[in-house]
Amino acid sequence: MGPVTGRGLLAAALVALVLGGGTGCALWTPAKSSAIQHPWLQLELMIPAGWMVATFSEGLFATYHGLELESIHVRRWDRKVEVKGTGRNLEGELLPYEIAEISLDSRRLDEGVGGLEVLRNAPAEVDGRDCYEIDYRFRGETGLRIRTVEVGCAVDKWIYRFEYRAAEQHYFEAGRSGFEELVQSARFKL
8 A cells, every 4th residue: 555645645634633633622522411511602501411522612513323424513603704605794683584594595505515495494592592493404415315403593793503413314303302402401601
C-alpha cells in the first residue's frame, strides 16, 4: 500500500482532528440522568437516556445509533449572521413563522437536500418563548430518506435551533420522543 494522498489524506486529517479534539469537540460521552448546562449556549437541557453526547463551542450533538441514523443538534447563532444561501439575516422583529420560512429556504438551497417536502409548519413553545416547529423530509446525497423536526426561536440577539434528524424508516419514530423531551426540558439561561 502506497502513501495516502489527495482526498484520503484530507479525510485522515479530519478524522485525526475530530478524534484528537482539534475542532473544539469534546469526546462522546454517555448522557447523564441530570440536566447538562452548556455555558456558551447559555442553555440547560436533558439529553435522552442512553444517548451519547458531544459538546463543542457552538452547540452539541447527541445520537443513539450514530449520526448517520439519527442525531440531535442544538446550536445558536447571532441574528446578524447571514443564513446560509439566502442572503438574509434574522435581525429585526421577525415572527417565528418568518424565521421558519427563511430556515426552509436555506434547506431547499442545500445541495445535499433533494425533494424537500414540508409535512408540518406550526407554532411551538420552548421555555415560555414563541417558537416555530417544522417537520420535513428529503432525500440525502446517498438517496436515503431523511426526516427532520426543527424547533427554533429568537432569544435576545440569538437564534436557537433544536434539530432532530433521522432515517425516516424505523429510526425517526424510534427517537422522536427523546427529542421532544429534550426540547421541553430546555431552559434558557440568558
